[in-house]
Amino acid sequence: MRFWRGRDGSGAAGRRPDAWEAIVDANVAMWNTLDDDEILNAVEAMDVLLSKRWEAAQGFVITDEHRVTIAAQASILAIALELSVFDDVPSIIVHPTTMRLTRPRAIGIGGNGGIGGIHAETSTVVGVAHDRRGPVLLAWDASLRGCRQPEHGHNVVLHEFAHKLDLLDRVIDGTPILDADLHNRWVRVCTAEFERLRSGAGSVLDRYGATNPGEFFAVATEAFFCRATRLRDEHPDLYGVLGEFYGQDPARRAS
Ligand SMILES: [Zn+2]
Numbered sequence: 579m580r581f582w583r584g585r586d587g588s589g590a591a592g593r594r595p596d597a598w599e600a601i602v603d604a605n606v607a608m609w610n611t612l613d614d615d616e617i618l619n620a621v622e623a624m625d626v627l628l629s630k631r632w633e634a635a636q637g638f639v640i641t642d643e644h645r646v647t648i649a650a651q652a653s654i655l656a657i658a659l660e661l662s663v664f665d666d667v668p669s670i671i672v673h674p675t676t677m678r679l680t681r682p683r684a685i686g687i688g689g690n691g692g693i694g695g696i697h698a699e700t701s702t703v704v705g706v707a708h709d710r711r712g713p714v715l716l717a718w719d720a721s722l723r724g725c726r727q728p729e730h731g732h733n734v735v736l737h738e739f740a741h742k743l744d745l746l747d748r749v750i751d752g753t754p755i756l757d758a759d760l761h762n763r764w765v766r767v768c769t770a771e772f773e774r775l776r777s778g779a780g781s782v783l784d785r786y787g788a789t790n791p792g793e794f795f796a797v798a799t800e801a802f803f804c805r806a807t808r809l810r811d812e813h814p815d816l817y818g819v820l821g822e823f824y825g826q827d828p829a830r831r832a833s
Pocket of ligand 1: 737741792793796
């Protein structure tokens with residue numbers, strides 16, 4: 579059978595390849611902790627993601643393994659969410675490794691009120707989530723490392739897709755779309771935890787989460803799924819609001 583072949587032959591429309599379970603077994607350690615109902619929901623979400631446009635960058639050649647490994651990880655976020663949470667992900671662009679990003683950055687404001695200048699800032703990253711209906715960019719080596727070794731607590735796929743969930747309300751502020759009751763608790767708990775991380779307190783949360791509230795949510799999502807037991811034990815309130823949002827209890831699965 580021919581997979582990944584869209585109507586235009588470009589591979590735009592995806593299907594789960596026969597080998598998907600073997601790929602997930604080999605690469606996505608977290609998948610093996612899911613119960614049967616969670617797997618059914620994750621597979622549905624995975625199918626949605628596989629139907630997105632997949633593009634390769636920097637000479638990379640995308641195979642079933644790349645698509646399934648990335649889609650399976652991201653699908654775990656959506657086990658208890660509406661499948662429409664991925665509506666604003668039109669495409670996933672896979673780079674072989676770290677990518678260099680050059681972004682224009684305004685520097686200074688002239689004394690007469692004029693713009694000081696535009697400075698090109700280059701950084702190296704393993705993932706990017708563009709806003710609006712922009713793509714998700716991922717480095718394959720980091721994407722694979724994160725799902726094979728979840729105990730390290732870094733998962734770029736969960737991180738970038740968490741940004742896309744945050745962006746569904748068009749604002750990357752660490753607060754995804756929530757019902758009113760959870761929203762109030764979320765803001766209270768996450769503000770306190772963000773300030774605590776910013777103060778330099780040691781934590782299971784990666785220090786990068788202190789960058790801004792958007793990064794805090796993405797980093798907290800990584801910890802919620804990859805270091806669930808520690809997050810629950812050390813930050814029970816944060817674990818609680820994340821658990822309500824995601825509708826999951828990964829610490830139970832881990833035990
Ligand atoms: Zn980020």
